[in-house]
Amino acid sequence: MPAPKEELVVIAAVAGAHGVRGDAKLKPFGDASQVCSYGPFLDKTGAVILTPTQARPGPNGTVIVRLEENLTREQVQAMKGTLLHVPHRALPELDEDEFYYSDLIGLNVENLEGETLGKIKSVQDYGAGDLLEISGPDGVWFLPFTKDAAPHVDLKAGKLVANPPEVIEGDEKEGE
Template sequence: MPAPEEEFVVIAAVAGAHGVRGDVKIKPFGDPSQVCSYGPFLDKSGAVILTPTQAKPGPNGTVTLRLKENLTREQVQAMKGTLLHAPRSALPELEEDEFYYSDLIGLTVEGLEGDALGKVKSVQDFGAGDLLEISGPDGVWFLPFTKAAVPHMDLAAGKLVANPPETIEGDEDKDP
């Protein structure tokens, strides 16, 4: 088990059971060919949840795992949606201008004029590209994670500058 001060990064989520022998299908949040190279999968406190012994690519970017743990299909199905973590120290070194999505969580979001818009709560992808989920004074809202919508990030300062779209295309004619 990693040291208690070790930082953990979410690298995959359980997508469900595969077959009848307790194999698990996961959705990796990075390179599917590397997801099993970081050691056993941990929970957010660092406890081992799953230990893959064999991995093979599945459909739609999933990976099917054979496990050291002797789980039933029903036990694996009950884990659907469980986030799988790895110690940050086990992940590859990043280039100077690279970052992990987990580095964005908690960043302060400012508008172009320096006005406070909220904090990054999570990074989501619903199929049309990455979105930053931002918790602000007016509630939760989503910002496309593009260069146009996020023209500047300063991880060291803990903030990003947002240029939120004024309207969503097709929304102009709708009554409030």
């Protein structure tokens, strides 16, 4: 029986080349100061594609990375948009009320009474806090990822208990 495939997490994307020596500019999807500390970057199959040796802050929240691979500027530029993965086990343990987005995606969502509301499709952050995109029987809807709106997350059971707000600002009809 083959070993189970190791879970990979997208940690960054190649944003382009930086300079003329084959350095890469990365767009991190987490703590920019830690993005290169989890080991080599893998593709979605788990094969090593880039190995960072040095990193420094770049413009607009990017990270400039010196690579072990001896790539040209053109080779790095050709990788623009490539998603960079690391093994989930390489990420640090989180506190009890902290979660990786990748751990939330796919969780079943129930209300306080245990009725199924849908599944978490993605986690979005438009600047005002995290929103859970939930696909349910009535379509797609968003839930603020706050302690009030999502009071209980049980990763082992694969569910999130939701307490959606009664009225979401902007949904009220005039005259009501």
